[in-house]
Structure formats: structure tokens, C-alpha cells
Amino acid sequence: MKVPQFFKKRYLFFITLSYWVLLLYIMAAFVFWFITLETQNRQMYVFRVGELKRDDPGYYDKVVEIDKAHRMKSIQYIGEGSTLLLLMLLGAVFVYRAVRRQIITSHQQQNFMMAVTHELKTPIAVARLNLETMLKRKLDESQQQRLLQNTLQEAVRLNELCNNILVTAQLETGAYSISRQELDISSLVQHSADEFSVRYSQRRINTSIQPELFVEGESLLLQLLISNLIENALKYSAKDEPVSVFVSAQHKHVKIEIADGGAGIPDEEKKLVFEKFYRIGSESTRTTKGTGLGLYLCKKITADHKGTITIKDNKPHGSIFTVILQSV
Structure with missing residues (x-):
């Protein structure tokens, strides 16, 4: 299936949009879960207090105990919820940055392959054309020197390109030993x-x-x-x-x-x-x-x-x- 050109150009935008929409949905579900638990906790508090008999000598002590349990449960939900939410956000940001960096790097590598292919083929093609011209035609000394100079220039350019690629790879991997x-x-x-x-x-x-x-x-x-x-x-x-x-x-x-x-x-x-x-x-x-x-x-x-x-x-x-x- 062929991917539309518009989608290719906006690929990173669509990935980013989809990621954050999904993350917002998860956060909304997380908040709804917290509200539901807190509502149940409140209902349990009302239910347990409603079961107590007011003429019970220990009524107020039991209400205080139930209220304490209710507040501890709320603190537990807030603490656990905040911790999970923070970890989720940190993980989401880390994953987003890693994926974004990988997509950008992949796109840059594709552009690099396109550019380096052209950069490698051009001097080779020019050198080949010059040499074929010298073989097939009888040229005077000045024309030969001009073609040879042009060929040498393209060979130097090709050598510099190869040096850039090789030295970059060696420096990144630590394989190049710098002799100061x-x-x-x-x-x-x-x-x-x-x-x-x-x-x-x-x-x-x-x-x-x-x-x-x-x-x-x-x-x-x-x-x-x-x-x-x-x-x-x-x-x-x-x-x-x-x-x-x-x-x-x-x-x-x-x-x-x-x-x-x-x-x-x-x-x-x-x-x-x-x-x-x-x-x-x-x-x-x-x-x-x-x-x-x-x-x-x-x-x-x-x-x-x-x-x-x-x-x-x-x-x-x-x-x-x-x-x-x-x-x-």
C-alpha cells in the first residue's frame, strides 16, 4: 500500500499528535479512576457512620475512628495516584523524546544516504567521462592537462568525502586514537x-x-x-x-x-x-x-x-x- 506524499511530509506531526491524544486519554481515565475511588471512600464513610447508634456510649470515638480511616484512605489514594501520575508523565516524556529523536535521526539518515550517493557518483562519473574522452579522442596537450586536472580535483573531493565519513565513524565509536x-x-x-x-x-x-x-x-x-x-x-x-x-x-x-x-x-x-x-x-x-x-x-x-x-x-x-x- 502506497503511503500518501502528504502523510510522509507530516509523518512526525501525525505521530506526535496521536501520541499526546492517547496520553491525554490515559490521564483522563486515570483521573476518573481516582474520582471513582474517592467517591466510594466517601460513600463507605457515610454508610459506616450511618450504621452506628447514637445512644452508643462510644459513638463519638467510633465516628472519629471512621473519619480517621476515611482520611487515611484519601491520603493513600492521593499519594499513590500522584506517584503513578508523575512516573507515567516522566515515562511518557522520556519515550516521546526517544521516539522523536529516533524518527528525526532516521529521516536525517535517509537524507544522508541520498546525499552521499549523489556525492559519490558525481566525481566517479566525471572522472570516468574525462578518461573515456582522453581514450577516444586525440586531444592536444592543453586539453589533456585540463581534463587530468579536473579528474584529479574530483578524486581529491572523493577522498575528502571518504575521510569525513571514516573519521566521523571512528571518532564516534572511539576507534580513532588521537596522537597529540x-x-x-x-x-x-x-x-x-x-x-x-x-x-x-x-x-x-x-x-x-x-x-x-x-x-x-x-x-x-x-x-x-x-x-x-x-x-x-x-x-x-x-x-x-x-x-x-x-x-x-x-x-x-x-x-x-x-x-x-x-x-x-x-x-x-x-x-x-x-x-x-x-x-x-x-x-x-x-x-x-x-x-x-x-x-x-x-x-x-x-x-x-x-x-x-x-x-x-x-x-x-x-x-x-x-x-x-x-x-x-
Whole structure:
């Protein structure tokens, strides 16, 4: 049976609505049960008092005893009912959050599989087409060099994508052993910026890097961090907009800033973009390439190096990603 497209889009809404309607029904039944028990308790009190004889010398003592039993029963119902209601609400909230998180994660994983399939097929298809063109046609030296350069660029892109997926999985499972050493972060950032300048020769990458700033960390992870941030800036900026890379010392810390001139990130999504698989927009409408792992990996690497990463608006438009690392 085919599920309507409208239901697919509103799946989480319908699940949430059904869950809370069912929970409200259970709570209403619970309250009705309490009212029924309390009513029966009151009726038993009236019945037992009505059976007493007023001329009995111990009448008032018996009334007091019955009233005490009635109040103890009410306290028992209130105590047990409140405890069960609290446990039920806590359990309901826990289950709701767990199920909601699982549904969102499942949806994000589906989007990730769609995106990563496209990201893997595109460089392979481009490389294959270039190589087939070189085999089938007699091209001059400049044309061959251009096709080879294009193929190499796609191979590098494919390698970076595989590295992102592999390192993310290893960091999450604890399988990646971080080998910390003293690194010249200035040289590392400059090297990354130079590589992107060669790969994207038509783009402008401005650098202002204070030399000989050192941090303690893993070379490969920090290289991935910087590469992902620069590539992200290039990806979301227009071709005529420059990307700026700044590195400076800041009171026992090193500050790295990557500024772009793109559309910017809404305030409500500035934290969300660091979540795994999260991407602004929908898979059906967005045109920018990506898998939703780059910024998540940046956040993870920064945290593992006891640093911070933040986003602020660039003027007049765009975003600035700022990484603060401890210097040595």
C-alpha cells in the first residue's frame, strides 16, 4: 500500500499528535479512576457512620475512628495516584523524546544516504567521462592537462568525502586514537588555503595568517577541520565573492576565522548546523552539494582538542566561523 506524499511530509506531526491524544486519554481515565475511588471512600464513610447508634456510649470515638480511616484512605489514594501520575508523565516524556529523536535521526539518515550517493557518483562519473574522452579522442596537450586536472580535483573531493565519513565513524565509536603533538597551526592553515587556491584557481582566497603559532593536536584532524571550513565557505559563497582566512594569537589561544560572503545562516539554525546530517533546506529543494557531516565533524574535532567553534554574521552578508584553540 502506497503511503500518501502528504502523510510522509507530516509523518512526525501525525505521530506526535496521536501520541499526546492517547496520553491525554490515559490521564483522563486515570483521573476518573481516582474520582471513582474517592467517591466510594466517601460513600463507605457515610454508610459506616450511618450504621452506628447514637445512644452508643462510644459513638463519638467510633465516628472519629471512621473519619480517621476515611482520611487515611484519601491520603493513600492521593499519594499513590500522584506517584503513578508523575512516573507515567516522566515515562511518557522520556519515550516521546526517544521516539522523536529516533524518527528525526532516521529521516536525517535517509537524507544522508541520498546525499552521499549523489556525492559519490558525481566525481566517479566525471572522472570516468574525462578518461573515456582522453581514450577516444586525440586531444592536444592543453586539453589533456585540463581534463587530468579536473579528474584529479574530483578524486581529491572523493577522498575528502571518504575521510569525513571514516573519521566521523571512528571518532564516534572511539576507534580513532588521537596522537597529540605540537603543531605549527599557522603553517597548516596556510598550506590548506594554498591547496584550495590551486584547486579553485578561479576563486579568490584572502589570507592573513600570523606566523609560528603552535597548538597541541592531531595533524590529520586539524587538517580536516580547516579543509571542511574553507570548502564550506567556498561552497556557500558566490563565485565572485572572496573567502577570507585569518589566524591570530589571542591571550594563550589561537583564533582561526573563516569568513565567506554567502547568504548567511539564520540565528535559529546557527547551532543546528553542527548536528550530524543536518543541512539547511530540504533534499528536494537545495542545490548545494554536501552530506551534513562536515560541520558536525568540525565541532567534534574542535571539542576533542578542547576548543570552541562559533558562528557569527559577516557584514554585509555571509558568515564567519571562528575556532579558538589553546596555544602552546
